[in-house]
Amino acid sequence: MQYTFASRMGKTPRSFIREILKVTERPEIISFAGGLPSPALFPVERLAETAKAVIMEDGPAALQYATTEGHLPLREWIAERYHSRLGMDVSPDEILITNGSQQSLDLIGKVFIDPGSRVAIERPGYLGAIQAFSLFEPEFLGVPLTEEGPDPAVLHAVLTDENPRIFYGVPNSQNPSGITWSIENRHRIAEEIQRSETILIEDDAYGELRFSGDQMPAMRSFLPDQTVMTGSFSKIIAPGMRMGWICAPHEIMEQIITAKQGTDLHSNILSQRIIARFLADYSIDEHISKITDAYAHQRDCMLAAIKEHFPEGVTCTRPEGGMFLWVTLPDRYSSTELFKRALAENVAILPGVPFYADGGGESTMRLNFSNASEEQIWEGISRLGKVLHQYLLAGTTVTNN
Amino acid sequence: MQYTFASRMGKTPRSFIREILKVTERPEIISFAGGLPSPALFPVERLAETAKAVIMEDGPAALQYATTEGHLPLREWIAERYHSRLGMDVSPDEILITNGSQQSLDLIGKVFIDPGSRVAIERPGYLGAIQAFSLFEPEFLGVPLTEEGPDPAVLHAVLTDENPRIFYGVPNSQNPSGITWSIENRHRIAEEIQRSETILIEDDAYGELRFSGDQMPAMRSFLPDQTVMTGSFSKIIAPGMRMGWICAPHEIMEQIITAKQGTDLHSNILSQRIIARFLADYSIDEHISKITDAYAHQRDCMLAAIKEHFPEGVTCTRPEGGMFLWVTLPDRYSSTELFKRALAENVAILPGVPFYADGGGESTMRLNFSNASEEQIWEGISRLGKVLHQYLLAGTTVTNN
Numbered sequence: 001m002q003y004t005f006a007s008r009m010g011k012t013p014r015s016f017i018r019e020i021l022k023v024t025e026r027p028e029i030i031s032f033a034g035g036l037p038s039p040a041l042f043p044v045e046r047l048a049e050t051a052k053a054v055i056m057e058d059g060p061a062a063l064q065y066a067t068t069e070g071h072l073p074l075r076e077w078i079a080e081r082y083h084s085r086l087g088m089d090v091s092p093d094e095i096l097i098t099n100g101s102q103q104s105l106d107l108i109g110k111v112f113i114d115p116g117s118r119v120a121i122e123r124p125g126y127l128g129a130i131q132a133f134s135l136f137e138p139e140f141l142g143v144p145l146t147e148e149g150p151d152p153a154v155l156h157a158v159l160t161d162e163n164p165r166i167f168y169g170v171p172n173s174q175n176p177s178g179i180t181w182s183i184e185n186r187h188r189i190a191e192e193i194q195r196s197e198t199i200l201i202e203d204d205a206y207g208e209l210r211f212s213g214d215q216m217p218a219m220r221s222f223l224p225d226q227t228v229m230t231g232s233f234s235k236i237i238a239p240g241m242r243m244g245w246i247c248a249p250h251e252i253m254e255q256i257i258t259a260k261q262g263t264d265l266h267s268n269i270l271s272q273r274i275i276a277r278f279l280a281d282y283s284i285d286e287h288i289s290k291i292t293d294a295y296a297h298q299r300d301c302m303l304a305a306i307k308e309h310f311p312e313g314v315t316c317t318r319p320e321g322g323m324f325l326w327v328t329l330p331d332r333y334s335s336t337e338l339f340k341r342a343l344a345e346n347v348a349i350l351p352g353v354p355f356y357a358d359g360g361g362e363s364t365m366r367l368n369f370s371n372a373s374e375e376q377i378w379e380g381i382s383r384l385g386k387v388l389h390q391y392l393l394a395g396t397t398v399t400n401n
Numbered sequence: 402m403q404y405t406f407a408s409r410m411g412k413t414p415r416s417f418i419r420e421i422l423k424v425t426e427r428p429e430i431i432s433f434a435g436g437l438p439s440p441a442l443f444p445v446e447r448l449a450e451t452a453k454a455v456i457m458e459d460g461p462a463a464l465q466y467a468t469t470e471g472h473l474p475l476r477e478w479i480a481e482r483y484h485s486r487l488g489m490d491v492s493p494d495e496i497l498i499t500n501g502s503q504q505s506l507d508l509i510g511k512v513f514i515d516p517g518s519r520v521a522i523e524r525p526g527y528l529g530a531i532q533a534f535s536l537f538e539p540e541f542l543g544v545p546l547t548e549e550g551p552d553p554a555v556l557h558a559v560l561t562d563e564n565p566r567i568f569y570g571v572p573n574s575q576n577p578s579g580i581t582w583s584i585e586n587r588h589r590i591a592e593e594i595q596r597s598e599t600i601l602i603e604d605d606a607y608g609e610l611r612f613s614g615d616q617m618p619a620m621r622s623f624l625p626d627q628t629v630m631t632g633s634f635s636k637i638i639a640p641g642m643r644m645g646w647i648c649a650p651h652e653i654m655e656q657i658i659t660a661k662q663g664t665d666l667h668s669n670i671l672s673q674r675i676i677a678r679f680l681a682d683y684s685i686d687e688h689i690s691k692i693t694d695a696y697a698h699q700r701d702c703m704l705a706a707i708k709e710h711f712p713e714g715v716t717c718t719r720p721e722g723g724m725f726l727w728v729t730l731p732d733r734y735s736s737t738e739l740f741k742r743a744l745a746e747n748v749a750i751l752p753g754v755p756f757y758a759d760g761g762g763e764s765t766m767r768l769n770f771s772n773a774s775e776e777q778i779w780e781g782i783s784r785l786g787k788v789l790h791q792y793l794l795a796g797t798t799v800t801n802n
Contacts, residue, residue: 001598001626001627002598003600003652003653004513004566004598005512005513005656006511006512006513006514006515006518006537007515008511008515009511009512009656009659009660012659012660012663035466036465036466037465039460039461039462039464039465040461042461042464042465044456044457044460044461044464045457047456047464048452048453048456048457049453051449051452051453051456051671052449052450052452052453055445055448055449055452056445056446056449059440059445060440060441060443060445060639061440062641063440063443063445063448063639063640063641063642064437064438064440064443064639064640064641065436065437065635065640065641066641098665099500099665099668099669100665100666102663102664102665102666103664103665106663106664106665110407110409110410110536111406111407111410112405112406112407113407114407114408114409115516117407128666131662131663132663132664134663135511135660135663135664136407165405197402197403197405199404225402226402234466238461238464238465239464239465239466240463240464240465240466240467240669240670240671241464241669241670241671241672242665242666242667242668242669251404252404255406255410258410258413259410259413259536261532262413262503262507262532262533262535262536263503263504263507263533263536263664264499264500264501264503264504264507264643265501265503265529265643266643267500267643268500268641268642268643268669268672269641269642270452270641270642270672271642271669271671271672
């Protein structure tokens with residue numbers, strides 16, 4: 001039979017990453033394509049004990065329907081963490097627990113985006129946000145990233161000329177680029193937004209994973225009434241339980257609660273209680289130190305291997321945190337072509353095109369360093385270097401013909 | 402500052418139930434207002450052991466990002482259960498795990514409903530569906546329920562004249578009415594739908610909770626290409642983990658996968674594995690028998706108490722399963738007024754109005770029998786009977802003046 005689907009489905013990109021990741025799951029492949037945190041760092045035994053203790057001690061309350069806003073002790077922990085880490089005064093009432101950051105983006109899309117609404121986003125921007133927002137049929141406006149973060153002159157023009165409903169960005173160790181907005185740029189962007197009616201969506205998925213450089217103030221500190229912040233336990237505990245949160249001013253939070261209730265009533269209360277108890281029983285700072293030590297080492301390996309093996313003219317970012325770095329080929333080369341050539345050598349990279357909501361990015365790619373061992377990084381980057389040398393050499397030949 | 406929200410937010414009803422349930426949570430109140438399964442029947446110890454075993458034995462795989470479709474052994478179990486319980490041949494590829502039935506409805510809304518799309522729904526209809534679908538701004542068309550299920554003549558007219566995208570119904574022990582569609586009516590409704598382009602959304606949240614009467618065939622058996630079925634572990638294991646599923650033909654499932662990925666990537670893999678292992682290690686049939694024995698007894702108590710205490714002219718359904726029965730007052734009486742009077746006597750009922758997507762229902766109310774003890778049922782219904790006698794007597798007086 002012929003099915004009629006909602007028009008939004010025709011406007012939502014099929015998941016390019018999903019298709020690519022299927023290809024790259026073969027065990028012989030060294031993959032820098034995915035975005036997985038290191039499973040070796042998951043606190044398996046502690047979570048196993050915690051899960052059992054929560055169910056036995058909390059009993060039916062850990063298994064019954066629960067409130068839409070989420071488990072209060074968990075929301076209190078998040079509010080306190082915002083205070084101790086970022087000096088922010090946030091009430092637990094301004095926090096709602098979601099099924100990971102991806103659901104935070106879905107709820108934000110529901111609350112803010114009508115078909116045709118303008119949505120400003122970094123260029124490159126986080127693919128998950130492009131997918132989540134696409135379901136609400138916005139018009140995307142790209143704001144190019146410099147090494148300091150979004151270009152404030154372009155942002156000024158976009159805010160002034162297009163009045164977008166929201167501007168979505170990842171100020172700390174962005175996915176995909178690894179870039180952290182500089183302090184000067186944070187001030188300039190805050191000024192631009194303050195002069196506009198646009199809401200800043202500050203996705204802070206990687207804020208706790210900072211290896212080097214100073215702690216940066218949250219954009220919300222400058223714009224408390226004009227910022228919706230999102231956070232996640234995926235990168236500091238484990239992603240499989242899908243636990244994240246939204247922090248929003250009360251009036252916006254009211255709308256988010258209505259949207260959340262219609263969407264799935266509330267988030268998994270068992271997992272909320274497991275996370276809350278894990279945070280109460282163990283030192284999260286010690287655990288995060290383990291993760292950042294490991295990731296800093298993996299990043300250093302990857303940067304050293306790139307320096308040794310990549311040809312001149314191929315540039316990359318030097319992330320101060322997070323899980324990714326961003327590689328740019330000389331202009332006329334295609335990372336989609338490179339993906340194919342690298343796969344033939346059993347190395348996987350992620351082409352940058354799907355991170356450009358309004359087109360472009362053909363010569364860029366993302367490399368993940370959190371889910372590969374030191375040996376895999378050296379071997380994989382070495383192979384990728386050879387493929388790059390051949391590709392760039394061939395390209396030159398073609399151009400000269 | 403002034404916020405601009407998406408137009409859908411103005412069209413989504415604030416949760417009436419949520420506000421009411423806050424009032425009725427006071428410990429001195431006997432509440433028939435909620436929709437909670439009995440927490441005394443949650444398999445607490447078994448789930449505690451299972452949770453620990455899953456994390457220890459499956460290790461990082463129970464905590465890492467996972468596939469959008471859901472844990473394959475769980476989808477295989479659901480397919481096999483459809484076969485053994487309903488004689489249906491379903492492939493695990495036609496099943497996707499969701500965060501409970503409410504998310505199934507959100508995903509169905511995303512895939513099928515454009516602003517202004519027509520959505521047919523039982524009258525009264527499930528409030529959660531009204532809320533989920535409202536976020537996609539449809540026009541609702543009510544199809545009145547008789548004791549046999551939806552009125553086929555009205556359905557015929559609605560399908561013919563309005564060509565709705567979907568018709569949503571709960572054929573087994575419906576929430577809120579407790580009504581189960583009769584076998585004759587199932588055939589007639591299947592014929593009507595088959596002649597149309599409308600997709601049937603068959604919400605089977607209560608199919609496993611049937612205490613009396615024959616097992617009914619699923620509507621999907623008659624309409625395999627034209628039905629999207631939803632199911633849930635909330636009523637047969639526990640709701641707090643938010644575990645449900647969608648069963649849909651392949652072409653529709655492709656769209657649902659895209660929507661699910663944009664919405665929250667995938668459902669909680671730890672809870673999926675806990676449920677799958679619980680189903681493998683213990684007899685679900687024995688567990689369901691305990692639940693249905695208890696609920697059948699609670700229903701019998703409530704029906705006996707109603708017979709003894711309610712005045713003439715107040716009618717109620719006699720559900721063959723599920724958790725609710727449905728009470729209708731004489732025409733000119735308001736269950737909202739009754740709610741206030743009952744609350745003064747520390748008894749809570751749920752007025753029927755929010756279950757009517759297109760208005761009406763003032764003289765109806767829902768009573769939940771699964772979450773109250775025998776003593777509470779007798780005491781609560783006795784108090785409610787007194788309030789009703791006074792209200793109906795007062796009404797007569799007023800009418801006679």
